Amino acid sequence: MRKLLAWPVVAALLISTGAAFAQSNITDKYRATMIPRFVKYVQIGSMSDNNAEWMTPGQEEMAQVLYEEIKAFGLPTYFSKDKYIYVNIPSNLKDRKAPTLGFSAHYDTTPDIIGNNVKPQVIEKYDGQPITLKNNHVIDLKSDPYLAQMIGKTIVTSDGTTNLGADDKAGITILVTLLQTLAENPNIPHGPIQVVLTPNEDVGRSAERLELEYYHPDYAYDFDAGVNGEVIIGNFSADRIVVTAQGINGHQSYAAENGYRNSTDPIAFVTKRVAREKNLPNNSSGYEGYIEPHHFDYDPVANTHSVDFRFRYFNQNEGKRWHKRLDRAIEAAQRKFDVALTKEVIKQYENVEYGVKPEALSLLTSSLKEAGITPNLKKERAGTTSSMIMAKFGFGGYTVFTGQNNPHAFTEWLSEEDMFLGFKTVMNMVKNAAQMNIK
Numbered sequence: 001m002r003k004l005l006a007w008p009v010v011a012a013l014l015i016s017t018g019a020a021f022a023q024s025n026i027t028d029k030y031r032a033t034m035i036p037r038f039v040k041y042v043q044i045g046s047m048s049d050n051n052a053e054w055m056t057p058g059q060e061e062m063a064q065v066l067y068e069e070i071k072a073f074g075l076p077t078y079f080s081k082d083k084y085i086y087v088n089i090p091s092n093l094k095d096r097k098a099p100t101l102g103f104s105a106h107y108d109t110t111p112d113i114i115g116n117n118v119k120p121q122v123i124e125k126y127d128g129q130p131i132t133l134k135n136n137h138v139i140d141l142k143s144d145p146y147l148a149q150m151i152g153k154t155i156v157t158s159d160g161t162t163n164l165g166a167d168d169k170a171g172i173t174i175l176v177t178l179l180q181t182l183a184e185n186p187n188i189p190h191g192p193i194q195v196v197l198t199p200n201e202d203v204g205r206s207a208e209r210l211e212l213e214y215y216h217p218d219y220a221y222d223f224d225a226g227v228n229g230e231v232i233i234g235n236f237s238a239d240r241i242v243v244t245a246q247g248i249n250g251h252q253s254y255a256a257e258n259g260y261r262n263s264t265d266p267i268a269f270v271t272k273r274v275a276r277e278k279n280l281p282n283n284s285s286g287y288e289g290y291i292e293p294h295h296f297d298y299d300p301v302a303n304t305h306s307v308d309f310r311f312r313y314f315n316q317n318e319g320k321r322w323h324k325r326l327d328r329a330i331e332a333a334q335r336k337f338d339v340a341l342t343k344e345v346i347k348q349y350e351n352v353e354y355g356v357k358p359e360a361l362s363l364l365t366s367s368l369k370e371a372g373i374t375p376n377l378k379k380e381r382a383g384t385t386s387s388m389i390m391a392k393f394g395f396g397g398y399t400v401f402t403g404q405n406n407p408h409a410f411t412e413w414l415s416e417e418d419m420f421l422g423f424k425t426v427m428n429m430v431k432n433a434a435q436m437n438i439k
């Protein structure tokens with residue numbers, strides 16, 4: 001009898017610890033695939049281009065490689081005509097409705113620094129000494145204190161003639177490894193999962209041609225932040241505003257008679273009224289916004305002059321006040337100079353804080369802690385795919401660390417351990433979300 005009573009307890013214990021071990025065994029098993037995968041991706045130059053109509057040939061090649069690799073896993077994959085790669089994995093849970101998790105990353109690299117012909121160098125058991133790259137670029141503990149925590153671990157750099165492209169091939173590596181793991185281990189319980197790999201993030205266009213039909217999760221997470229548990233929970237809103245004055249042609253010497261009006265005066269007037277000294281970028285830091293008159297355009301034939309403003313603000317009310325200030329300045333200029341002015345607003349980023357669910361953050365932070373990471377929550381004076389999605393579609397997301405370090409530089413480097421911990425975190429999220437039940 002004793003034996004019989006004891007057995008179910010022991011069995012239950014074995015099953016539960018067995019499941020926990022299995023998860024950690026699985027992540028450890030796939031760890032070895034991550035560096036070769038990352039090294040393969042960074043060698044495919046996929047810089048985006050501000051002047052491209054949409055894609056560069058390098059991005060097309062990268063997209064094709066990713067699509068074929070993911071399709072071979074046997075997962076439901078959709079390759080859109082705009083070269084987004086979507087994977088929608090249905091839930092395998094019978095008894096509950098878990099939230100749909102969405103994961104994104106971008107496969108382009110910045111146009112601001114050469115990212116073609118990347119020659120990655122994998123440094124195993126880093127010894128703490130300065131790393132000298134070609135063209136005298138140096139990565140050392142002084143310029144990069146986080147490197148001190150990499151002693152004895154694996155890092156990857158470029159050879160110094162290009163950037164590395166860990167931004168965001170590290171995020172891509174994490175998500176492709178996730179997909180492979182789920183495909184090869186169909187007994188891992190999970191709710192619905194949506195993954196999207198996007199082009200054009202570094203030219204601010206990664207949400208532009210996103211199709212909601214394939215990516216509209218309950219909780220969204222972008223894998224594109226740095227190291228050491230960094231999570232971006234908020235960002236400034238970004239509006240690009242173009243104000244154009246339409247002058248009236250004629251000889252200026254006879255303006256009193258022929259109605260000639262120049263288009264420069266009204267634009268100078270509006271610029272001065274709107275971009276006040278204390279709002280300029282050089283007087284802004286932390287969570288303060290700024291107004292920058294970024295550039296002017298003049299067309300002498302059409303007699304139009306325009307100013308291109310950048311409004312950046314963390315606080316919606318501040319943004320509203322600035323827009324009102326601009327509207328009043330435009331009205332005043334129209335009256336004063338007797339010309340027509342138009343205003344065009346292009347919403348670039350929206351603060352993700354306005355469109356996230358608190359449960360999405362607690363799922364993330366508990367999954368980070370379970371992977372042994374202290375969450376480092378931050379707000380950023382920049383935009384991410386999450387904030388571009390927020391601006392266009394009204395749902396926000398968190399941006400999660402990937403192991404990329406010092407992006408957009410010849411001295412960019414990757415922490416293998418952080419990239420692996422990013423993968424571990426996403427696996428924990430999948431596991432923990434499968435325990436949730438949303439009605």
Ligand SMILES: [Zn+2]
Nearest residue numbers: 167168201224
């Ligand atoms: Zn990025």
